Amino acid sequence: MGTGKKEKSRIQRQGKVTGDPKVKGENFYRSAKKIKALNVLKEGKAIRNKEGKVVKAASYQSRDVPTAVIEPNRRWFNNTRVISQDTLTSFREAIAEKDKDPYSVLLKSNKLPMSLIRDGPKDALKKHQAKMTIESEPFSQTFGPKAQRKRPKLSFNTIGDLTEHSEKSMDTYQARLEEIKLLSGASGYGGGLADDDVQEEDFSVATAKEAIFTKGQSKRIWNELYKVIDSSDVILHVIDARDPLGTRCRHVEKYLATEAPHKHLIFVLNKIDLVPSKTAAAWIRVLQKDHPTCAMRSSIKNPFGRGSLIDLLRQFSILHKDRKQISVGLVGYPNVGKSSIINALRGKPVAKVAPIPGETKVWQYVTLMRRIYLIDCPGIVPPNQNDTPQDLLLRGVVRVENVDNPEQYIPAVLNKVKPHHMERTYELKGWKDHIHFLEMLARKGGRLLKGGEPDVDGVAKMVLNDFMRGKIPWFTPAPEKEEGETDTMEGREGRYGEMSKKRKRDEDDSAPATTPASAGEDAKEEDPENFAGFDSDSDSEVEEAAEEKGEEKSTAEDMIPLDASSDEEEDGEEEGSDVEDDEEGSDLDIEGASELEESESEAEAAPAPPPKKQRRSRK
Ligand SMILES: Nc1nc2c(ncn2[C@@H]2O[C@H](COP(=O)(O)OP(=O)(O)OP(=O)(O)O)[C@@H](O)[C@H]2O)c(=O)[nH]1
Incomplete structure (x- = not known):
């Protein structure tokens, strides 16, 4: 016996005609719905009085809620897991540890209950309590003569006062804006900024800065x-x-x-x-x-x-x-x-x-x-706001050729670099202050203006470029080592680093090295495998030379x-990679x-x- 369709086709094929609906096949089995309907009929009809009104409803007509006990089952709450508090705590600790570790990666964190881990039980409780306070604080405690909540301190009581206050603050804001514009050189919009651009700028900085010191912030x-x-x-x-x-x-x-x-x-x-x-x-x-x-x-x-x-x-x-x-x-x-x-x-x-x-x-x-x-x-x-123009310049953020009065930043350079590194780099000695240093350098290099005046500005720019491009050795020492850490800065005195012995030897023997290659020798000496230093035809040198000659730098063609x-x-034909x-x-x-x-x-x-x-x- 096949299914209904098969059975039907079999009957047709064999030419049998049957009127018997009980033959297995279509409609042979009763569905659950049908059985339910039949059962309703079995349970009897409603009982009516003489007038035909329903005295007792039939079971299928009754509106009474049947008394039943439903066995609780975790499966009602689909996709839930029930774990004990201890397991939750240890899970939370283990995951939080992994989450903090920068060397492990939590993949598919959306499948983990991250809010349980991040917020922690205390934070979650606090959040909940705060919410409850807002929701449960009665009106009388919040408003009216018995109010317990502190009133916000407003400097105005009426809407008129508020308007006056906002107009006043707008006036002072505009005045301040004008003042900063004047100080920052954007006055009269001659600083090259369009009217709209100036409007857009946030002048909330405490000190006015030259426009070039806002590079990289646009x-x-x-x-x-x-x-x-x-x-x-x-x-x-x-x-x-x-x-x-x-x-x-x-x-x-x-x-x-x-x-x-x-x-x-x-x-x-x-x-x-x-x-x-x-x-x-x-x-x-x-x-x-x-x-x-x-x-x-x-x-x-x-x-x-x-x-x-x-x-x-x-x-x-x-x-x-x-x-x-x-x-x-x-x-x-x-x-x-x-x-x-x-x-x-x-x-x-x-x-x-x-x-x-x-x-x-x-x-x-x-x-x-x-x-x-x-x-x-x-x-x-x-x-x-704490970054001064000097900090930004020494970080190499600003193009030196655009800086006004570059000599004002030379004291900071002299401060950062050890004097003997300066002496070796420029073969100079015995300057009294930064201007004296620049003058000596200008005279030595023959950089003189009309009338034999030393070109202090030009030399200052050169020194700043040398500082940023690694020609003058300098670095910021790492913070003190913590207990248990082995690597030290022993053998290095003062705030800033010493040159390596090899570099000193080299320079005693020959002309002062003023290239990044020579600065690289420091590292080379200490760890010859790792720090081989730039070649003499290193990128920076080649590019610098190109820049000086006004040539185009290496670019993607x-x-x-x-x-x-x-x-x-x-x-696919490229070489060397x-x-x-x-x-x-x-x-x-x-x-x-x-x-x-x-x-x-x-x-x-x-x-x-x-x-x-x-x-x-x-x-
Ligand atoms: N000595 C040395 N110089 C480097 C090194 N990496 C880059 N430079 C030099 O640093 C200068 C700036 O390098 P870029 O790659 O143009 O720097 P950038 O971060 O792309 O600069 P922006 O274009 O301003 O974003 C170049 O003169 C490089 O030759 C390095 O590892 N050692």
Whole structure:
């Protein structure tokens, strides 16, 4: 016997005609619904009185709720797990420990009850209590003569007072705005800012700054940053090894921790060839407490740390196997070497590198491997009221040629660099103050103005450039070691580092070395394997020379605007990059945005992320 359909066709086939509905097949079995309906009929009809009114309703007509005990069952609450308080506590502790550890990654955190872990029982209780207070406080306690709640102190009682107050504060605000505009050089809007731009600026800073000291703070640059962060799965925060705290951008760290905790943040301590290896190691120790940290010397010919960084990125790409590719964004202060890292990783000049800040104008994509894309971001400077122009200048944020009275920053340079390093670098001795130093230097180099006056301004700019480009050795010592930490700064006296013996020997024997290569020798001496120093024809030197000659610097020849349709270009013939030999494949391409829509001078001190839909996303 088959199913209804089969049975029907069998009957038809055999030519049997049957009127018997009981034959197995269609309608043979009664459904549960039908059985229920039949049972209702069995239970009898309603009892009616003589007049035909219902005295006792039939069971199917009754509206009484039947008394029944339902056995409780955990399965009612779908997808729940019941665990004891102890298990919850130990789970909470274990996960919180993993969550804090920068070296472990919590994948699929959305499947874990993270609110239980993050808020903790006490916080949750407090929140609940606060809510309850608001909800349960009776009207009489809140308002009226017996009110217990404190009244807010308002300086006005009527709506008229309020209007007057707001008008007054608007007037003072405008007056203050005018005053700051005058002080900041944007007076009469002759500072090159359009009327609207000036309106947009946040002049809440306590001290007026020259416009050039707001570089890297414009709304456009911060929009670029948020675009890069949005599009990246891994963020490489590039830090200058000479001033790790100064070039550490805590704003980005905080933003990632609160807004995008699923993105991986890695510190890359760049330019380690310019600091002694022990200092680099000490800073790595400090930084890696917060996030995984890699050390880099970004040179195409002689890089350091390239292999381990590529390995790390590969691990992240394996971690996100489900994705077609991962994007790695490089962010950080201007001139810390973001583009140089990209070039070092690729093993050839693909991104524009220059010894001047603000060379990268817009974000650009570079393919490292088939599954790993790199995104270069323009240098950003988090606005900080405590940062003086001097701090910003010495961090390399500002282009020295644009600075007025550069000699005013020389005392800070002399303060940061050990005197004998200055003496060796410039072969000078016995200056009384910074002006005397500049005059001596100008006379020595024959940099004289009309009438034999020393060109103090020009020499001061040269010294500032030498300071920023690593020609003058300097670095910030790492904080004191904690108990149990082995690496020390022994043998180094004072606040700032000593030159290595080898460098001293070299310089005794020959002319003073004033190149980054020589600064790199410090590290080389201490750890010859790791810190081989830049070659004499290193990037910075080549570029500097090119800059002096007015030549074009190394750039990506084939910069394609981001919006351009060619998303992936095959470029498998390049040499010198073992990245290309990656088993993943070798489709290498570069994309860059060439158009620069807005002027960078539009400084805005509030780098809040724009709404996501406004950011230009590549995805
Ligand atoms: N000595 C040394 N110099 C480096 C290193 N990395 C970069 N530089 C130099 O630092 C300067 C700035 O490098 P860039 O790669 O242009 O820096 P950036 O962060 O991209 O700068 P922006 O375009 O302003 O964002 C260049 O002169 C590089 O040669 C390094 O590891 N060691």
